[in-house]
Amino acid sequence: MxxxxxxxxxxxxxxxxxADLLVGGAARAALDAVRAHDWLTLVVSxxxxxxxxxxxxxxxxxxxxxxxxxxVADLGxxxxxxxxxxxxxxxxxxxxxAHLLSFDEELRRARTGAALKPHVETSVKHPDAFARLFDPxxxxxxxxxxxxxxxxxxxxx
Amino acid sequence: VVVVSWAALFERADADEETVExxxxxxxxxxxEGE
Numbered sequence: 808m809x810x811x812x813x814x815x816x817x818x819x820x821x822x823x824x825x826a827d828l829l830v831g832g833a834a835r836a837a838l839d840a841v842r843a844h845d846w847l848t849l850v851v852s853x854x855x856x857x858x859x860x861x862x863x864x865x866x867x868x869x870x871x872x873x874x875x876x877x878x879v880a881d882l883g884x885x886x887x888x889x890x891x892x893x894x895x896x897x898x899x900x901x902x903x904x905a906h907l908l909s910f911d912e913e914l915r916r917a918r919t920g921a922a923l924k925p926h927v928e929t930s931v932k933h934p935d936a937f938a939r940l941f942d943p944x945x946x947x948x949x950x951x952x953x954x955x956x957x958x959x960x961x962x963x964x
Numbered sequence: 965v966v967v968v969s970w971a972a973l974f975e976r977a978d979a980d981e982e983t984v985e986x987x988x989x990x991x992x993x994x995x996x997e998g999e
Contacts, residue, residue, distance in 0.1 A: 821991050822984070822987050822988050822991050825987045825990075825991065826982075826984050826987045828973060828974065828977045829977050829982040829986075829987060830982050830983060830984055830986075830987060831974070831978065832984070834984075835974075842970065858991060858994055858995060858998075859991075861990075861994040862987055862990045862991050862994060863977075865990045865993075865994070866982050866986060866987065866990055867976075867977055867982075871973070871976055871977060874968040874973060875973055875977075877965060877967050877968070878967050878968055878969075878970060878973060881967050910984055910987075910988055911988070962970065963969060963970045963971035963974070964969055964970065964971075
């Protein structure tokens with residue numbers, strides 16, 4: 808049986824990480840939830856950040872990619888995985904993430920859910936769905952067992 | 965290492981007009997190149 812996912816653990820695929828910086832919109836709204844709550848964990852890996860930083864370098868510039876990588880590395884919790892693995896799926900698996908955010912329809916299809924299920928019960932979501940549906944108060948009260956104190960971190964810091 | 969704030973990063977990045985489609989196409993090219 809698959810291990811229970813950790814409800815406070817989130818993975819964002821490289822498209823969502825790069826879109827958070829370069830586009831805004833749903834990706835930024837979704838990741839703002841993570842930035843605003845110290846008790847939420849963003850699981851990352853070097854290959855995942857390499858992919859996103861390469862996108863930033865290609866669409867913006869190398870200096871922004873370097874600064875972004877340092878900032879997101881400071882926010883995230885790193886896991887290791889084999890080089891050939893899909894970085895986001897591997898992070899979800901290794902980090903027992905409850906949520907995997909991606910713009911990739913393939914990843915969001917049932918097939919991926921079925922592939923992940925033996926490892927961890929991760930829910931693969933469009934970032935817009937996460938931004939709309941994620942209820943930090945409900946999760947906090949369920950996990951911590953205390954009244955939700957509101958955001959505890961500046962999402963722009 | 966001095967970590968730049970998210971606010972400063974967004975301000976620098978928002979000068980351009982990328983779309984999610986641009987990001988996805990670029991990521992596909994990056995991953996294809998890496999294979």
